[in-house]
Amino acid sequence: MENILSIKDLVVSFASDGRKDRAVAVNGLSLDIPRGGTVGLVGESGCGKSVTSLSVMGLLAENGRVDAGEARFAGQDLLKLPDRELRKLRGNRISMIFQEPMTSLNPVLTVGRQLTEAIRQHSDMDKAAAKARAIELLEHVGIPEAATRFGNYPHQLSGGMRQRVMIGMAMAMTPDLLIADEPTTALDVSIEAQILRLMKDLQRRHGTSILMITHNLGVVAELCDEVYVMYAGEVVERADVFTLFRDCAHPYTRGLMASLPRMTPKGQRLYNIRGTVPNLRAMPAGCRFAPRCELASERCHAEKPGLIDLGGGHLCRCFLRGEAANHE
Amino acid sequence: MAKHIVKRILITIPVLLGIVLLIFFMLNVVPGDPVTVMMKEHLKEDVVENLRKSMHLDDPFFLRYLRYVLDMLRGDLGMSWKLNRPVTKVIAQAFPYTCRLAVAAALFSWIMGIPVGVLSAVKKNSLIDHLSMGVSLFGVSMPVFWVALILQNTFKNVLPVSGVSGWRSYILPTVVLGWSSAGRIARLTRSNLLEVLRNDYIRTARSKGLPPFTVITRHALKNALIPVITVMAIQISSLLSGAVITESVFAIPGVGSLAVSAINNRDMPLLQGTVIFTAVLIIAGNLVADVLYSIIDPRIRVE
Numbered sequence: 267m268e269n270i271l272s273i274k275d276l277v278v279s280f281a282s283d284g285r286k287d288r289a290v291a292v293n294g295l296s297l298d299i300p301r302g303g304t305v306g307l308v309g310e311s312g313c314g315k316s317v318t319s320l321s322v323m324g325l326l327a328e329n330g331r332v333d334a335g336e337a338r339f340a341g342q343d344l345l346k347l348p349d350r351e352l353r354k355l356r357g358n359r360i361s362m363i364f365q366e367p368m369t370s371l372n373p374v375l376t377v378g379r380q381l382t383e384a385i386r387q388h389s390d391m392d393k394a395a396a397k398a399r400a401i402e403l404l405e406h407v408g409i410p411e412a413a414t415r416f417g418n419y420p421h422q423l424s425g426g427m428r429q430r431v432m433i434g435m436a437m438a439m440t441p442d443l444l445i446a447d448e449p450t451t452a453l454d455v456s457i458e459a460q461i462l463r464l465m466k467d468l469q470r471r472h473g474t475s476i477l478m479i480t481h482n483l484g485v486v487a488e489l490c491d492e493v494y495v496m497y498a499g500e501v502v503e504r505a506d507v508f509t510l511f512r513d514c515a516h517p518y519t520r521g522l523m524a525s526l527p528r529m530t531p532k533g534q535r536l537y538n539i540r541g542t543v544p545n546l547r548a549m550p551a552g553c554r555f556a557p558r559c560e561l562a563s564e565r566c567h568a569e570k571p572g573l574i575d576l577g578g579g580h581l582c583r584c585f586l587r588g589e590a591a592n593h594e
Numbered sequence: 595m596a597k598h599i600v601k602r603i604l605i606t607i608p609v610l611l612g613i614v615l616l617i618f619f620m621l622n623v624v625p626g627d628p629v630t631v632m633m634k635e636h637l638k639e640d641v642v643e644n645l646r647k648s649m650h651l652d653d654p655f656f657l658r659y660l661r662y663v664l665d666m667l668r669g670d671l672g673m674s675w676k677l678n679r680p681v682t683k684v685i686a687q688a689f690p691y692t693c694r695l696a697v698a699a700a701l702f703s704w705i706m707g708i709p710v711g712v713l714s715a716v717k718k719n720s721l722i723d724h725l726s727m728g729v730s731l732f733g734v735s736m737p738v739f740w741v742a743l744i745l746q747n748t749f750k751n752v753l754p755v756s757g758v759s760g761w762r763s764y765i766l767p768t769v770v771l772g773w774s775s776a777g778r779i780a781r782l783t784r785s786n787l788l789e790v791l792r793n794d795y796i797r798t799a800r801s802k803g804l805p806p807f808t809v810i811t812r813h814a815l816k817n818a819l820i821p822v823i824t825v826m827a828i829q830i831s832s833l834l835s836g837a838v839i840t841e842s843v844f845a846i847p848g849v850g851s852l853a854v855s856a857i858n859n860r861d862m863p864l865l866q867g868t869v870i871f872t873a874v875l876i877i878a879g880n881l882v883a884d885v886l887y888s889i890i891d892p893r894i895r896v897e
Contacts, residue, residue, distance in 0.1 A: 387802060
């Protein structure tokens with residue numbers, strides 16, 4: 267299938283005050299998003315998943331820098347595009363939703379103003395047409411009394427409503443790709459389901475591809491076709507969603523699955539992966555997950571595993587490959 | 595909104611009465627009898643006695659306070675002892691000078707301060723940033739009288755340095771008075787803008803493909819200027835109440851100079867008048883700041 271976005275060997279690093287060495291947040295990541303598909307990017311906070319999306323959008327913080335790699339979108343390498351050209355794509359053919367609906371909207375501008383400015387930036391609609399379009403968008407994302415809400419300020423809306431506005435804004439120009447960075451993390455579970463349903467619905471209607479960044483495997487199961495699991499700046503496993511849930515291969519992914527709270531006898535402790543994510547400036551020499559892995563051998567600590575194809579596009583960065591699955 | 599403003603205005607009434615009481619009390623306990631100052635100690639005792647009586651100086655404190663407040667409510671601040679003219683008239687005559695200087699200095703400080711602050715924030719840690727912040731810091735920290743003297747000495751052949759003769763007389767005082775305000779506004783604008791630029795909604799604005807100029811002006815500046823506008827409103831009210839030092843150094847016959855001469859002459863009614871005038875302006879400035887604040891920030895408006 268044709269890919270709408272194809273990231274290859276992306277390396278992103280950050281400078282911090284008073285230090286010469288840069289912290290490498292993303293280390294050689296490759297990822298493909300098929301047209302019309304939904305790809306999940308999963309991992310703990312700090313594993314580099316948001317950094318990946320921000321570098322594709324050209325929105326890295328000042329101290330961040332793309333050191334290597336390419337991101338092909340419609341024949342262009344987004345990472346080499348001058349800002350002026352990238353701006354034409356942002357909010358138009360690629361758009362983004364962020365984690366915090368409470369802080370992602372400007373508090374001193376009305377919802378309508380923030381919607382219409384996105385529309386008018388990428389079209390030659392006049393004020394009235396843009397307003398009509400914005401109200402239509404608000405209705406599409408399920409905001410009641412859209413015409414009234416148009417004149418509201420963000421603080422007059424609930425968190426779920428604000429995220430709907432964000433989605434409306436992102437869908438304003440019916441983009442080819444929607445990057446959703448933990449769009450439901452800050453919301454109640456019932457609202458989360460509504461927002462996910464809305465995204466699915468919009469995708470079906472417009473054929474938009476989605477990159478879903480999340481640490482929530484439930485969201486992945488709900489929405490994604492394919493999943494990339496990231497750990498410490500690298501992809502450790504890639505599989506279609508059924509394979510991943512049926513038969514994941516990497517010990518880290520297995521740990522994530524086991525960490526999901528489920529109905530267990532009272533008093534039994536929830537599973538957690540021991541240890542913490544390694545420091546970006548002090549990565550283990552071998553497998554990055556080895557210090558926390560229950561199955562790590564001497565080889566894992568000394569040598570770095572590559573991504574191994576387990577068949578059918580199921581990739582796994584582990585010496586034990588499928589064997590890990592059979593251990594327990 | 596209107597209710598909010600009316601409420602704020604009503605609150606100022608007790609504040610004003612309190613201020614008048616305080617001023618009245620303080621000027622009563624300072625040493626120096628106006629009559630002796632006026633008469634240079636040459637007068638016979640009975641003349642002094644009569645004068646004191648006609649000026650009600652021997653009446654009880656609260657009686658005099660009450661009389662003063664009642665007169666004040668009728669727009670009468672008493673007669674200047676030295677000039678023998680109504681205090682309100684004297685202030686009204688001096689105010690245009692102060693007003694011209696204040697408005698010029700305020701405009702100077704905004705026109706210099708805000709763009710410099712924005713530029714410094716956008717070009718953070720560049721040469722421009724360091725340079726303009728250095729100049730601002732200099733403006734904020736140098737004593738006004740010193741800057742005034744240096745400028746007078748430097749430009750004495752080009753610009754008028756004393757008294758008022760045409761608009762050119764206001765140039766140097768405007769720079770002296772405006773510089774420190776400009777420095778304060780530039781630094782405040784810079785730090786607020788830097789703070790605002792870190793917000794999530796700025797990233798959202800950029801993710802919509804807006805050009806950097808629009809992101810700064812439409813999304814960042816409006817948020818960053820909320821505290822700056824408060825400072826500006828209070829600043830202009832304090833400028834309007836007379837820049838005592840600047841007016842004295844440049845011999846501008848404004849409200850500031852008036853206050854200084856009132857102190858020197860123990861002219862109590864005039865001094866009280868100028869201080870109350872100042873207080874009213876400061877209160878009004880705060881009120882305007884409050885109202886502006888709620889116009890810009892919709893979150894305050896609703897409550």
